[in-house]
Amino acid sequence: MMKKCLMLLAAVVLALSFTVCGLAETPAQEAETGEAAAVEERALLYNKLLDDMQAAAENPSAEAAARIDADAEALGEEIAYAVAEHWKKVYLDPDYTLYMDGKDDPAVIPVSGKHAFVVLGYELENGEMTEELKGRCDAAAHAAAAFPESILVCSGGATGGNNPEKHTEAGLMKAYLTDVHGIAAERIFTDEKAMTTAENAINTFAILKEQQVDTMTIVTSSYHQRWGQVLYNALAARYREEEGYSAEIVGNYCYEIEPSSASFKRDYRIAVSQLRKILNLPGGGGKRPDGR
Numbered sequence: 001m002m003k004k005c006l007m008l009l010a011a012v013v014l015a016l017s018f019t020v021c022g023l024a025e026t027p028a029q030e031a032e033t034g035e036a037a038a039v040e041e042r043a044l045l046y047n048k049l050l051d052d053m054q055a056a057a058e059n060p061s062a063e064a065a066a067r068i069d070a071d072a073e074a075l076g077e078e079i080a081y082a083v084a085e086h087w088k089k090v091y092l093d094p095d096y097t098l099y100m101d102g103k104d105d106p107a108v109i110p111v112s113g114k115h116a117f118v119v120l121g122y123e124l125e126n127g128e129m130t131e132e133l134k135g136r137c138d139a140a141a142h143a144a145a146a147f148p149e150s151i152l153v154c155s156g157g158a159t160g161g162n163n164p165e166k167h168t169e170a171g172l173m174k175a176y177l178t179d180v181h182g183i184a185a186e187r188i189f190t191d192e193k194a195m196t197t198a199e200n201a202i203n204t205f206a207i208l209k210e211q212q213v214d215t216m217t218i219v220t221s222s223y224h225q226r227w228g229q230v231l232y233n234a235l236a237a238r239y240r241e242e243e244g245y246s247a248e249i250v251g252n253y254c255y256e257i258e259p260s261s262a263s264f265k266r267d268y269r270i271a272v273s274q275l276r277k278i279l280n281l282p283g284g285g286g287k288r289p290d291g292r
Contacts, residue, residue, distance in 0.1 A: 113214025121156020
């Protein structure tokens with residue numbers, strides 16, 4: 001009887017040991033768990049950086065800028081440093097200048113190397129260009145005339161209601177630039193798929209790389225310029241780190257106009273939201289200046 005009890009106890013112990021071993025993580029599982037924890041920690045640190053960037057745009061101060069610097073330091077990534085520095089440049093520096101079509105000579109843009117004017121689209125109305133979109137194209141044409149060796153990259157998909165022929169912003173922009181301003185079609189490249197400013201940046205950067213562009217100037221409405229720039233700057237940093245290619249933002253040129261909605265006067269909020277997509281963080285999205 002005692003022998004049977006001992007044998008039964010041994011079997012139970014053996015079964016429990018197998019169970020415990022089954023619950024223990026393999027080296028591969030441990031590595032996967034560690035990687036997931038690192039991704040979560042990175043997301044938390046980037047979210048703190050973005051939150052502090054937004055707060056700094058709302059209430060600029062030396063202390064707010066220092067918090068941004070500390071957040072970038074905590075991340076220790078070149079992309080984080082690039083995002084933080086450009087944000088401080090366009091949103092916190094009171095001397096940062098936006099150049100306006102009709103007021104400022106586009107020759108102020110320090111063009112160098114192979115250069116592109118990146119022209120951001122705006123939602124169509126009944127399948128046609130709005131006056132604001134034409135204004136952006138006019139600004140781009142005037143700037144392009146000053147730098148005839150530069151190419152133009154127009155971005156924007158089939159947008160707006162009542163657009164049965166699926167006209168695209170970029171397609172109409174190219175036609176307008178060639179027909180109205182006489183710019184040679186071969187100078188103009190198009191992205192006809194983007195539906196957000198983040199997608200403008202992602203899609204056109206592929207064109208910039210294909211064309212081996214060295215420098216770029218963002219052309220858009222005045223209230224959209226800073227917002228667009230921070231996305232392009234962040235993506236430039238990603239390309240530089242991941243693919244060994246980048247195009248530097250060297251200037252801006254704007255169609256001057258007040259935003260159609262008061263919410264777009266707080267463009268930095270949407271910029272922060274869309275930066276999450278550029279940085280591959282959860283919750284990336286946000287709207288374009290036309291509400292998308």
